[in-house]
Amino acid sequence: MEEEWIPKITLFCCNWCSYAGSDDAGVGRKQQPPTTRTIRVMCSGRTDPAFVLAALLEGSDAVLFTGCHIGDCHYISGNYKAKKKFEMLKEVVDELGLEDERLQLQWISASEGSEFAAYINKVTEEIEAIGPSPLRQEWMK
């Protein structure tokens, strides 16, 4: 393992809201720990749970599902469908023994830069508290 471990968080953002919210955080210079890697999708409905599972297997300590607030979806109801998928995935991931913090869903609007930054700070702290993903540890052996 690396000398100093810092959380590795894979972040799925929808093009219209949460990616824009993340941009807004940047424009506002809202400081965040460098723990996230962002994958942009057009709609949170495109965040395939299979990508999340892959990210976890590949050693992400956490995966975040983000998108427009319910009702704000650029594609009418993609985020609603994403939520359904997420809830099911959450159950599976929990059964597999991963902690609650390692898979999260958060709606972030285009103007919520501060919320976005606060959220990344919060998640990073949570993951720091629980340590590296056991899936990753297994994989590293």
Place this chain on the structure above:
Amino acid sequence: MKIGDCVVAWSKDEELRKMGASGGLVTSLLVGALETELVDEVIALRKISEFEGVPIRTSDTDEAIRSAGSLHAAPINLTKFAVRFFEEHPDGAIALPVKPCDCRGIIEQAKRRKIDMDRIYLIGLNCGGTMDPITTMEMLEKMYEMDPKKIVEEEILKGKLIFKTEEEEKAISIDEVEEAGYGRRESCRYCGINIPMMADLACGNWGAGEDETFVEILTEKGLRLMKSAVDHGLIETAPAPEKGIKIREKTNSVMENVAKTWYEKVFVPIEDRSERMKYYMDAMEDCIDCEACKYVCPVCSCDESKCIGFYDPMDSHKISIYHLIRLLHLADSCIGCGQCTDVCPAEIPLTILHKRVADRIQAKYDYIPGIDMKTPPFFEVE
């Protein structure tokens, strides 16, 4: 006769009545469905020995007649045979005898548009469980001290597993053989769905007399099947006696309780997260990526699929993305039929792993796959 009726019925053909189990009714219904052109083909299990049966799809009545007789040690699921039929004949109709797990597989496939429920006649068979042929032969030698080759008939009656040769008959309690690791397949032991109430007819010997079948008529299609066989002079029916109905109910509830006890024994919750993770990882570690579990699965409708597509042989994870995706994709629809465990060359207890995940999801969404046409949560839109 009308929907909801319980009757006893038997084949009018003396030979069939002898040859088939419980009065040859199921075979007669298949023959009737073909002869009255209700269906284009039927599926039946052609018996090769007491331990080997081959599913055949046929439009030939003689062939159907030759398939008469019940098999307990041929744990084949017929769902995908029905799927193939509709792939070849999208507008055709078919009839087949189904165990509850066949029926559940078929209903799940219908939700995935692979089967047309209006044109499939499901002759449901009560099921107390099926056995794996290899272990059964071993059991016969070790526990029954009988030559498997000489077995001509077997049945489950009053909690006992009975084998017959031309010469003798031996019975040992199911509990005893299962304690010893033999008997029914693991997935059958904890399966609590014994009477296929989601089929068109529910047939069985529970509550029936010698050489007759107890039948509950469940749907319009079931009624049609029965009527056409009666009209064609193939079968005879009589109202089911009150006593028979009671016996059937009682047998069912006994079986349900047995299943419940087994379920609790097999699915001991693993409370600790890290132990849970270790449990899944250790179990899956032996996988050799043969994909047999996917191809045999009766509720999976894919050919080539995401679980395979996302997997890269260069990955070296203890638990592969293939299994993770399958755990997720089957989470709402796994019927726990045991096929995957049966075929796994690495002897991974796949059904139990899948069912552990699926039971949580199915409880969460209050969804039981394969018992009605309710949309699976994975499909749901609003």
Place this chain on the structure above:
Amino acid sequence: MERVGSVLVVGGGVGGIQASLDLADSGFKVYLIDHRPSIGGGMAQLDKTFPTCDCSLCIESPKLVEASRHPNIDVLGYTELISVEGEAGNFIAKINKKSRYVDVDICNGCGACTAKCPVKGIPSEFDEGIGERRAIYIPFSQAVPNKATIDVEHCLVFTIGRNCKGCRKACTLDAIKLDMEDEEVDLRVGAVLFATGAVPYDPSDLTQYSPEHPDVLTAMQFERLMCANGPTGGHIKRLSDGEDPKRIAFIQCVGSRTPKKDIEYCSAVCCNYATKEAIITKEHSRDVDISIFYMDYRACGKGFEEFYKRGKEEYGINYIRSRASEVYQSNGNLVVKYEDLDEAQIKEEEFDMVILSVGLSQPKRTQDLLRKIGVNLNEFGMVETVMNHPVETNVPGIFVCGTAQGPKDIPETVAQSSGAAGKIGSLLSDARNTLTVKKELPPEKDVTGEEPRIGVFVCHCGINIGGVVDVPAVVEYVKTLPNVVYAADQPYTCSDDGNKQIFDKIHEFDLNRVVVAACTPRTHEPLFQATCAEAGLNPFLFEFANIREHCSWIHMDEKELATQKAKEVVRMSVAKARLLEPLERGEIPVNQKALVIGGGISGMSAALDLAAGGFPVCLVERSGELGGLLKHVTALPRGKDPRDILNETIKKVEENDLINVYLNSEVTSVSGSVGNFTAKILSHGKEDEIDFGVAILATGGDEFKPDGYYGYDGKRVITQLELEKIIDEIEANTIVMIQCVGSREEEPPRTYCSKICCTEAVKNAIRIKERNPKTEVFILYKDVRTYGINELLYRDARDKGVIFIRYTDEQKPVVNEYVEVYDEFIGQEIKIKPDLVVLSTPMVPNEDNDAVGKMFKVPLAPSNFFLEAHVKLRPVDFATDGVYLCGLAHGPKPIDECIAQASAAAGRASIPLSAGKVIAEAIVASVDEEKCVGCGVCEDKCAYLAVSIEDGKATVNRAMCKGCGTCVTACPTGAMEQLHFKNDQILAQVKHAFAW
């Protein structure tokens, strides 16, 4: 006289933007000017919008970006109109591009200058004075154009002549030009559209409300306080002491409905925005007590009544029917003094914060300009229009939309904007596509089968990236990645030099994939994609890596880790780029004919507008004659006799060669999609088949027949429409009108407010009084909802002696020989003996809506009116492309709003019709038939009905697919793919996210 194919749109609020987009999309060159540095208008300042509480900027910002990127829209911020001369079709408009002292061609909006400006604490206009900005500033982070502006009123160089170099040093691009001057330009345009908007009423002269107190805010200031990008980051707190308020009061009708002559009218939006702000405040913190002091609650609009009810019942907001007379300070808190109208008492209550729900007023400078140009204004400074021409001014060729024409909400503004765009399109239809540009591109290089050859360009963005991330180290790392054949750093990749370098290197290294690591793709991707296209590379072989907003700007103190992250972010993009495939934007030919269903005033207006644009129309009417519901109306609140309007319109329709009218006919089936529909029409027992490219649903509505309500018999107890018929003959001493009969009910379908009945009742009461002042007229109401300038009618009616008595749902009036009603204000039961009782019943939707909706696959709201694509920004569109709606089919509304919507629907429909084609999205779903097993999950998941299962395989209709990718996620086999976001492409990003 030759007509010019360009249009000047004045005002860059949501109305101006919508009109610009519609015009540019239908073949006109557009100049969109705004005197503010950025477009977006008031909507950009809002936190949320009612009644759905959508994030305002989230839904508006894509439009801002679209306008700024549109090749045929020139967005000119900080620009004023000086004069307009000429005539319809050919005007010269003189504009002044005010000097920003920043060269907009060079400035890339990085904001470095702002951070270095020493002048702090200037009240920000965007934050309504409660936030601060500096002397060089960009109003908000999503500003369009995203350019800095120097405020010479505060800049030290201009005010005290100090040689301050803060911004000039910070700007490594050298974009700041202190010697810049204003520039006057003459634009030749065919039409001018005033979308100049209204502004929140300035309450500083209403001293009784203590407007100077820091905890007394206008509603717009409160929006900024609630908004995440506002001065407190969305934290609702008192500006006096930073405490969280526990009790908030909203005072309605501040600066409207007052006896003061210029603000007599009702501002139409304040009741609903107050409820919205109250609900959002409650969502921030449930334990805030909120009271709204109102006179009549005016929930006139689709979904507003239900919204009001939610505010009351779900959020526990106190609505106090009252007149608030004073707000004064006491012990650090604020006391509201008011007259409780239900209890007829003067009361006082203490609050921590008071929000003034200020009305909309017309800015003086716009009024002066309009008068100078010769546009008639009414006594309130609003542009005067007539009932049947709601977007046309008295000057031919000069149009108006939005709140410049009168107070209205966003969807009405957007409808008028599209309507005005449609009208302008018809006026200038000969000049379509004469001034628009289309770029010629070199032939595209075929990259199939080629090994990826990736070029990576890493931007320093001055010090924005380079100051934190070790850019050369990133470049060195990138060079080690497989398939990367070229990598280099650049000071500013977005500059002309940067783009030229990309262009050159594509040729020099025979690159077939390009990655730029710089800022956000949301603003800059189109630029680099265009550069690739110019170099002969398919634009979809380009991939972005965001190392500024998502890296350097947010990890300023962690340079090493930021550099590590930048490497990994670029690595992810390279991994995706390796798998990119060229894409094409498909073109779908459009049949240039339209179908309009419904021959009422809305349907006829839409048909006429389409025909004026040169498009043939089939107009299908179920009954035996044209005219619809308006046939039964004998007077309007203002202006002409409606029968004249109707006859004139019918005549125009009948005489128009392009309009084919089908009477006694109905559409029985529809197939196809945008551009190519086919419908069967059953007409006089025989079936006709017609082909068309677009359809407008103007199915209209009817008056609710109140059987079983208040002894309705059609004789002594009648409806308002029945009154219209006999109003000039009735002999009655006493007439009682009862409002809200069959509307605003508890259960669907009629939970809604029908919007027009109050005005209708007041109008008819005045007619009765004018005919015979001795007739006693009583109006029993719940709230008098004479919104907008109809408020004047309400006043007029009271002046003429019409008696208004309020009733409540708990104590409804009783109609027998007498009408009995309990008057809360005087606290006693009143008995009236009327000769005639008139029930004001709601508009109800056409009963065919369900069937028509199913045929076109468009949805209905619970009220059975049609449900538009978006309640705010797409009021006349459906989510299904090529199908539009207008008039009563959308919901109850008065005739001028119906006509504005009809023009809007026609305008929107003209976009595909005039183009003759629709460009399909490039990023769409596509099916691998080999893998597809036809399970149909994708079909169920598609919100746009673009996916269907045909012959056991999924098929995507490219014309309808919007490319969200939801179906791709649902597909279990992987047969469904989203182009440019394919499974293997995203998976590659996942696998390359972290380097170990």
